[in-house]
Amino acid sequence: MLRISDIDESLHFYCTLLKMEEIYRYESEKGRFTNIFLKAKNDNVGTALGKREMGMSGSIAPVLELTYNWPARPGDPEKYTSGPNFGHLAYEVENIYDTCQHLMDNDIIINRPPRDGRMAFIKSPDSISIELLQKGEPLPPKEPWVSMENTGSW
DSSP, rough: OOEOOOOHHHHHHIISSOOOEEEEEETTTTTTTEEEEEEEEEEEEEOSGGGGGTTTHHHHHHHEEEEEOOOTTTOOOOOOOOOOHHHHHOEEOHHHHHHHHHHHHHHHOBBBBBSSSSSEEEEEOOEEEEEEESSSSSOOEEEEEEEEOSSSSO
């Protein structure tokens, strides 16, 4: 579960750019929060029988839960920073070079480029570090990735 500060911005990042799919959404008026569950494009997460069953079986792929806590005052969302107890999320991609180029074309900074054809790091709109991993064997190293320097922290 990740806390997010802007639903639209987060869904653009996870669904449009990373190609994840929204599979379930739950809003709690009493609790003043929205939970949005996402899955990787080709993952089978089964059919949810109810909100408690989502992602609970060891035989189905995991889901990412985004939690948006409604602000106390409209237009005043919580701001989140990475804490020392959180490492990063890892996400497998079909082609790490194509994925990184697509993200860069959409103004996402590649904090750690895929110089090795296997791994890169980016950050979500809420500064969550995300490791992108090449599916299967690493791709052969190639430019511009081999020469690209790290940017910021990851």
